[in-house]
Amino acid sequence: MALKARRELNNELMLTPFIDLLSTLVCFLLISAVWTTVATMELKQSHGTAAGAPREAAELDVALGAPGSATLVLKKQDKTLKKTELKEIDAKALVAEMGRALIAMKALPTMKNVTVESGLVSPHALASHGDLVAVLDGLRLQGLSNIGVKPSGGK
């Protein structure tokens, strides 16, 4: 009596459909891949009477000058609390110095229980768009949620 051969369980992975699936996935992901990360910086531009800044909070006006220079004016209810002039080598150094100046402004006795929530930047003809964005980025990193650019020539 011949011994019955034991049926073996085929536990091998089907590689062909697996490779097909992986190839399709690789193609899809390569096509939809994003190599440069484009982000956005939201500017809320006030229009007419619909001013964005709350009346109780202080606001910061930044007037860009020639590259590396700026004037910071801290205001509260249209009254100037402090004015600081900055002059640095480039936009990067200016942004760092602006951060320090803003911290000093927040520490003023008149700023007790007052937050700086909005900032408005006035551009200068010699300042590039890159410098403007660097300053706006610096303001956002300092916790100013409502930032804008003073438009010129608008109707």
Added chain:
Amino acid sequence: MSLTAAHHLHTGRFEHHLLTRRQKSGKGKKVLLVALMLTSLVDMFSMLVCFLLQTFSSTPEIYVAKDVSLPEALSGGEVKEAPVLSVSKSMLFLDQKEVGSLPKLLLAPGPLIKRLEGFKQQWAKANPGKPYPGEINLQADRNMPSTDVAKLMGILNGQRFEVIQLAVLGQ
């Protein structure tokens, strides 16, 4: 190639079967066997899929014109779906369609205003009864004068585009 050689190569069961079959039919002739190393291929594919899945982004993306070099920012947020106004060194595009030369449009913004109005009307037709959110994506070259960007923002504000998303390169 002998059977021992096949063992020495650490080939799989299927390759081993092929080798022995060829050896039997070839009566001792040298057999050339070309076998694709599937294990390493699958490994490579899996790693590629993992890497691409990690870098996959489902947020909307905006087309950046070739001659526009965007400024960098650390506090950039996600891109929102809105019309894209792109400013290269001399030309202005709205949703990849040329509007005109920037210096001319800053002096006489009529064609740009017309396009923006058309866009708002299209939006109002598609979303009846809803107020227009006034959002627009603005792409500008990092080296262009900031005053030109400010003038453009003035034109946009005049047309009730009050939420301007400045396109930047995120970190």
